[in-house]
Amino acid sequence: MFFHENELQYEVEVTEPDPYFAKMLQQAIGGAEGEMRVALQYMFQAFAVPSEKQEYRRLLMETAVEELGHIEMLATAVTKNLEGASREVREEAAEDPVIAAMMEGGQPRQALSAGLHAMPVDSNGVPFSGGYVVASGNLAADMYANVMAESTGRLLAARLYEMTDDPGMKDMLSYLIARDTMHQNQWHAAIEDLGDVVPVPNSFPQEKENQDVNYQFMSTFRERHEDPEEAWTQGASPDGKGEFSFGYQPGGGAPDVDEMLDEMYNDVE
Template sequence: MFYHDDELQFEVEVEEPDPYFAKMLQQAIGGAEGEMRVALQYMFQAFAVPTDKKEYRTLLMETAVEELGHIEMLATAVTKNLEGAPEHLREEARSDSVIAAMMDGGQPRQALSAGLHAMPVDSNGVPFTGNYVVASGNLAADLYANVMAESTGRLLATRLYEMTDDRGMKEMLEYLIARDTMHQNQWHAALESLDDHVPVPASFPQEKENQDVNYEFMSTFRDRHEDPDQPWTSGTSPDGNGEFSYGYQPGGGEPDVKEMLERMYNEVN
């Protein structure tokens, strides 16, 4: 069950509205690195957490709801950047000033389809897709995915920070960047609290996997190269169950697909 309050999680102010920056902010809402992605990702991951690990479900769900608040903040920022189109753009416009501003620096759909408000799309106007969401049902795998999601989200926020001189927008982004820092660290801490989670899934018996290649780095160069003696080619593996080695693709003969080609009538006669 969710509850909503009209108060924003963090106050959003825009000193100089900028339709182009509104377009860039859309990436932080509906893009692959955006808040819609992490909100739904953490929520659907929480649904799959078993009852004996309810503390992780709480962690995921509380963070998911926080991310919903971030969507609200960014949507407010988009609206404030659109509804106050700069005066110089109004003066230069040949027809409707707001539409002209959108055509010059933003997305026409934000004016034409959304009435100068945020949309569930990225900065190119591509609709958000659930394909961005990683929720495998394996807690360790999902936590690794969350570290990546927060890393790319923080990277996006820092890039947006460098794209604006608006003090209000910088303060909002400073807040979001700080929360990305916390979220990265909390997912790392959650991973470290799990016992024997490497490799994922750790519950699969390793004796069933091919023992000749399970800790071998495979070079794909055509010509043979010497072992570069890197942490991933020699020494003990992070799971403590093997020793890294350096080798090459074993090769398995030519693919025999003639029967399939005949059955699918793919051959040209």
């Protein structure tokens, strides 16, 4: 259950509205690196946390709700950037500068379908996809996925920061970048708190693995070459359970699928 306060998590101000930047901000809402992705990712991960690990459920759910607040901030930023046009555009388009700016460099659907407001889409207008969400049911796997999600989110926010000169937008993005810093660190802390989790899932008995290849780096070059002696081809593995080695794919013969091809009538007589 959620309760909504009619107050933004952090102040959002726009000095000089920019419809093109509003389009770019849509990536931070509905894109693969956006806030909709992490809000739903953490929420669905929380749903799967077992009862004996409720501290992780709380961590995930509280962060998910924070991310919902980030969506609200960004949606407000989109609207404020669409409320007017740049001085140059106002001089060129006397009758309707906002729509003119939208057609020139923004997202027309923000005007045509949403009345100059944000939408659950990315910067190209592609609708948000639940396929972006990673919620495996394995807590360790999900925490590693969360580090990646916050990393790409921080990267996107940093790129957006460099795309604008508006002090209000830089201030908002500086806040979001700072929260990405915290979230990356909290997921790393959670992984450390979980203990020995590598390889994931660590509940599968490693004695059932093929012991010849479970710590071998397989080169896929056609020409054989010497071990490059990198950190992933020799020495102890990070999980402390094996020694890296260097080799090639073993080879398993040609695929024997002729019978199936015949049954499916795939051959041309």
